[in-house]
Amino acid sequence: MSEPAARVEWTMTGGIADVRLNRPEKLNALDDEMFTALLRTAAELRAAPDLRVVVLSGRGRGFCAGLDLNAFRALAEGRDFRPADSDVRAAELGGDPELTRGQRAVLGFPNLPVPVIAAVHGPALGGGLQLALAAHIRFVAPTAMLGLPEMGWGVVPDMAGTQLLPRLVGPDVAAEMILTARRVDGTEAARIGLATRVVDEPLAAAMELARTVAARNPDAVRALTTTLAAPSFAEGLAAERAALRTVTGAPNQREAAAAALEKRDPVFVTGAGNARS
Template sequence: MNEARVRTTVDDGVAEVRLTRPDRRNALDVAMFSAIVHAAHALRDRADVRAVVLSGEGPDFCAGLDRDMFRAMRSGERLSATADLPPLPDGSPARATGQRAVYGWVELPVPVIAAVQGHALGGGLQIALGADLRIVAPDATLSVLEVHWGLVPDMCGTVLLPELVGRDVAKDLTFTGRRVSGTEAVALGLATRVDDDPRAAALATAREIAGLSPHAVRAATRLLGTTRPPAEQLAAEQAEIGALVGSPNQREAVTARLEGRPPVFAAGEPHS
């Protein structure tokens, strides 16, 4: 079931996760929700993965919920609750199926880049919000569309959206459900940058990241992935830098740069 909805490939440290339901604009049905959660879960403990690209096959990233899901809601049924999911990670705040389809990407220990073309609407946009970076086509269409279906964002959108665009813009987008282009999304802070070929740009960025020290990148992911009080954040900075300075990969980064050659990094813990 999962293979019919999502395909994951790993090449030289870069995992590409592709939504594979282009005939339905990669819309979210029960099988798609299950496949997305399983795909993120499967990457959690893979030491060979250094960056992830999340993309959709066909002209769209993800057009949101499948209409059959909305039809079921008319009788009060939430089909997403029936999805077959892996065990809940320890300490994860995301409990509902849709939340896990988004927060699973937030919880990965490596950078996740969403490549957005065509439509990213409603739940599809919220999945993109779970990525660390969003590279979008200039003419992409993004919308917090839930209000048009009589709903509110319930896939981590009320947490992630205000962090990116500020509370007032988040309210504007949520209250109105208005559609914005990729170009406007970047101006609002909803997306990172535009590119005519978002997938190619995302893969190039992921390969660049994969060529850097994996321990430094993972440390940066941990530091920039949460909001802490200043004292806790500054203490976390010192803990991370303390583990990195003098570690094998940090020594290799310095040596390779001074010698003008590509670095060769090792996996494992920083001091192993």
């Protein structure tokens, strides 16, 4: 578990990592320490052998209001607003060193070998929305406010949002949202495909789904996560075939089938050596 004062806190119970942005007095705005904490958290989760699913949320009144205002003040003054890598080595915390630190902070979560569920309430703006976009599933409160306001500051989204948003809402809606800096509430987010589901209590719904995922064959869940991330249709089909070979007949798959036949809860084993090579 991370230290209580960390910008990101996380605990794990039953394979469920409960990850919370922890700067509530600033609506979890992204500053240098938050970027470092996101990178470090993803690295810690990647090394956790019992990890089965991640729930990502924000403490306080919102998910994440985006980049800290001090960064925008730097923009107005012509200073570099981008977080530096001086205190974090890319090789140590993972991620492609060719990416910016913000891109690595966002993409560290979908690059985990398990599903990531975002629970969004209040503001999810700029970098905050881009972090939510990277999740596999998004439960959003009806009163949440989502948007990419970067154009209003004279810049473009630079934390993978230009690539992630069009895949959810289509290139035309993404272009309109980014160019106008328009914000949408949770209800409209669901209508345009930005939210998986609108719920009054996103964190409770995310945890309920996480418990369902954690009760599945962890080998199959990890294989599915890899398959869903395939960059092309042909590579996805190849990933399906590889997943079937890896999972079928392995101890956890046999346990899942036996438990289903016997109408009991399965008892899975996590760690190396369970799936077939």
